[in-house]
Amino acid sequence: METFDIIIIGTGGGTKIARPAADLGCKVALIEKEDMGGTCLNRGCIPSKMLIHPADQIHHIRHAGQINIDADPHPRMQFKSLIERVTETVGDISDGLAPPYEEHPNIELIRGTAAFSGDHSVTVNGRELSADRIFIAVGTRPHIPDIPGLEGTPFMTSREALRNTDLPKRMIVLGAGYIGCELGHVYSSAGTDVHFIVRSELIRREDREIKDEFHRVFSQNNTLHEGFTAENVEYDGAIFKVMIRDKSGAEKILEAEALLVATGIVPNTDFLGLENTGIQTDDAGFIAVDGQLQTRVPGVYAMGDCNGNYFFRHTVNWEGEFLMRVLFEQPSDETIDYGAVPHAVFTYPQVAGVGKTEDELIAGQTEYVRGFCRYENTAMGMARQAGHGFVKLLIGKSDRKILGAHIIGDEASNMLHMVIALMYKNGTLDDLLNMIYIHPALPEAVRDAARDARDQLKNS
Structure with a gap:
């Protein structure tokens, strides 16, 4: 058993604890199973906004006539080179994150998948580590719905859509939340004929008047199939066929070269071996925490998406700063106050x-x-x-x-x-x-x- 002061699982929001605590003299084990930087850098906020900005510019060029500018009404996104640039930029940033941790005398960066073997111990790469304080910051991944025929097809989630260099002629988007609307906007602006399967509403958690205005504008640039659910998926090696049905039983078949599944997220907690601990989760797998983000096991904390409180990078940053203050810098029994949590949807509008x-x-x-x-x-x-x-x-x-x-x-x-x-x-x-x-x-x-x-x- 190797002993540390702190174990951190995940290098997204977890980095808000790692170096600050190490700078205070704590011996830290920082564990990461994928690329450094977590979802935001590699599979979320950063690459998506690097694609959305060009998409916005194309939209403005196409509508430049309304401000008396003669512009080519058919500007073309250099899709392949754009994706390659974004992927390379994100990769370089991610690769650049490791050296400062590897060179820090109080941090050991461990590449591998961690699983709890007890309340305060984890195994990784055949090693067993223990610490009085453990921080779980494992994030979430795309939810894959149980639709007959979907499994085994080359559908995309946000992960693949952000790195796909082949621009499809047509694309079906299953889902109408933030992720689907943002990525659908990118592909639509690039020239893809995008069709959305909308079971209930577009961006349904927004204020009613916002949703109405968004629907009015978004539907002018995208094809919406509202009130439908996907019942079956077929793929013949080139074309997806998705059978959809509405509440009345009416059916239709959509065909496209690409299918994007954006039906929500699930927490990355199922591989953590939580059954070996007293840590509790809700029915969806999100870790239960108290007002100090502590799990049911004293000294073990869950931060970021995996605790189910909020699903933004700015909120996990807030949580990390809070934990550093109340646990290390100015120890107290203060509970977290998120205040008024803002959000944005970076699509058009x-x-x-x-x-x-x-x-x-x-x-x-x-x-x-x-x-x-x-x-x-x-x-x-x-x-x-x-x-x-x-x-x-x-x-x-x-x-x-x-x-x-x-x-x-x-x-x-x-x-x-x-x-x-x-x-x-x-x-x-x-x-x-x-x-x-x-x-x-x-x-x-x-x-x-x-x-x-x-x-x-x-x-x-």
């Missing part, structure tokens, strides 16, 4: 949100007003000839607190940050009103939504 949706406020019987401003009603929106997009603010009636903000349109993820900052400071509607906004800039839509909320409060 872009979506960003923070705080409560209107449906949630109604369900909670919270008294509020809705401040609203469309992009086209601002100077910069007019300059861009914005045919879609708006800012929606949800303000508490009694205390004027900002309860939620939802934006759809160009630069939504950037625009949202001014509201995020105020929400973390318990800001109010008055904080949004009592500041000078650059004219003309898109954030004037936030100001005008705030003014709309102010006027409603006056009249309520």
Whole structure:
């Protein structure tokens, strides 16, 4: 049995603990079974956004005529070279992560698959390691639905779609969440005829008005088969045939050269040997944690996607900083406070949100007003000839607190940050009103939504 102060399983969010703890003198075992950097760097946020940015540019070129620019209406993405560039860039970054850990005197980087042999011991590569503190940061992987005929076919998940160099003529996307909409946007912009199988709604967890606007714009550029589920998959060596059925029993067959499965995620906890420990999971396999992210085994913590709290890189970064503070730097019994967790969907149109949706406020019987401003009603929106997009603010009636903000349109993820900052400071509607906004800039839509909320409060 080899003894360490800390064992960390996973080099995505787990790196928020490894070097800071090692710098404090802890002896750390850092275990990774795949590429350094985890899902975000290798199979998620970074490569997808490197593909989405060119896709956005192509979209703007195709619609340049609305701002009186004569542009080629059929710009072509250099798909193969783009994928190769992104893959090479991500690979170089991942490869560059290892040396600082390998050279650190208090860190041993171990390549292999870890499994628990006891509450505080793991095996990896035939070695048995133990530590008083163990951090599980193993992330998630794509969920593969149980559809007859799917297994054994060369379907893609997000992992393969991000590195595929062959642009298909047609593609079927099974799923209508963030991942499917983002990658579908990339392939559609590159020239693929993309068909979405939408069982319920596009980006269904968003605010209702956001979903309606997104559906209106997204459906103009993509073919949606709404209310359908995939019942069977066939592949003849070149073409996928997917039989879909709606609630009434109506059936149709979709054909395409490529099939992207984007039906959610599952935690990478099934290989961890958790049955050898007192660690508990829910029915979906996500690890149960308390307010300090500690599992049912004292001294063992789960962070990031695998604990099921949130599924963003920015939240696991927050968790890592929290754990470093309360366990090592300023030990305390403080519990984690995520505050208002923001998110964004980087497709077209872009979506960003923070705080409560209107449906949630109604369900909670919270008294509020809705401040609203469309992009086209601002100077910069007019300059861009914005045919879609708006800012929606949800303000508490009694205390004027900002309860939620939802934006759809160009630069939504950037625009949202001014509201995020105020929400973390318990800001109010008055904080949004009592500041000078650059004219003309898109954030004037936030100001005008705030003014709309102010006027409603006056009249309520």
